[in-house]
Amino acid sequence: xxxxxxxxxxxxxxxxxxxxxxxxxxxxxxxxxxxxxxxxxxxxxxxxxxxxxxxxxxxxxxxxxxxxxxxxxxxxxxxxxxxxxxxxxxxxxxxxxxxxxxxxxxxxxxxxxxxxxxxxxxxxxxxxxxxxxxxxxxxxxxxxxxxxxxxxxxxxxxxxxxxxxxxxxxxxxxxxxxxxxxxxxxxxxxxxxxxxxxxxxxxxxxxxxxxxxx
Numbered sequence: 016x017x018x019x020x021x022x023x024x025x026x027x028x029x030x031x032x033x034x035x036x037x038x039x040x041x042x043x044x045x046x047x048x049x050x051x052x053x054x055x056x057x058x059x060x061x062x063x064x065x066x067x068x069x070x071x072x073x074x075x076x077x078x079x080x081x082x083x084x085x086x087x088x089x090x091x092x093x094x095x096x097x098x099x100x101x102x103x104x105x106x107x108x109x110x111x112x113x114x115x116x117x118x119x120x121x122x123x124x125x126x127x128x129x130x131x132x133x134x135x136x137x138x139x140x141x142x143x144x145x146x147x148x149x150x151x152x153x154x155x156x157x158x159x160x161x162x163x164x165x166x167x168x169x170x171x172x173x174x175x176x177x178x179x180x181x182x183x184x185x186x187x188x189x190x191x192x193x194x195x196x197x198x199x200x201x202x203x204x205x206x207x208x209x210x211x212x213x214x215x216x217x218x219x220x221x222x223x224x225x226x227x228x229x
Contacts, residue, residue: 016043018149021149023147023149025143025147025149026127026129026151027106027129027143027151028128028129028131029132029134030132030154031132031154031155031159032132032220033164036132037064037104037130038067038071040128041071041073044068044073044102049098050084050085050098050100051085051102052085052098052117053065053068053085053102054087054089054091054103056090060104061086061087065086068084078092078093078094079092081095089114093117097121097122097124097125098125099125100125100128101117101122101125101127102127102128102129103118103128105130106131106143106147107133109146119146134150134152171209174201175202176198176199177197177199178198180197180198181198182194
């Protein structure tokens with residue numbers, strides 16, 4: 016809110032996974048008021064966002080409604096007047112044509128709130144170029160662990176990984192996708208066996224280097 020008041024049109028809110036990013040966003044909407052277009056690229060994320068907004072007491076509808084908070088997929092045909100604010104979840108995807116068409120061509124004057132746990136996965140550092148000028152990072156992973164929001168991780172490194180090939184990207188906590196592919200290409204075929212040994216019977220999140228690896 017202070018960043019918008021200070022003249023920034025686009026704000027990037029970056030919080031680690033499972034530290035309350037969606038809840039925080041809902042509270043921002045509640046305090047900001049006005050009209051919002053809230054979007055993501057998949058229906059499951061949209062449903063989660065809509066649930067969080069309703070739980071915060073907001074009046075929520077879809078892209079075709081006249082509700083002050085409209086929540087829908089970016090691919091949907093959005094009707095009505097331009098919103099005062101736009102929220103994008105999984106915002107590291109904002110360089111796609113569908114997002115650009117809405118954010119820069121149709122609603123160029125709307126203030127933006129971009130949410131992501133991975134602030135820049137492009138080696139050229141241009142993921143949010145022209146869309147956000149202020150980074151808000153209220154909590155880091157190590158602080159979330161100290162406060163008890165996240166469990167301390169246990170690390171297992173499988174044979175075949177070449178960690179010396181990892182190269183830092185422009186974000187402070189990420190490696191370039193190209194170096195990840197090179198470092199971990201020897202692990203293909205071993206991931207399932209490692210999961211069976213260490214994680215079977217547990218809920219598991221898998222972070223892949225890209226679509227091919229996933």
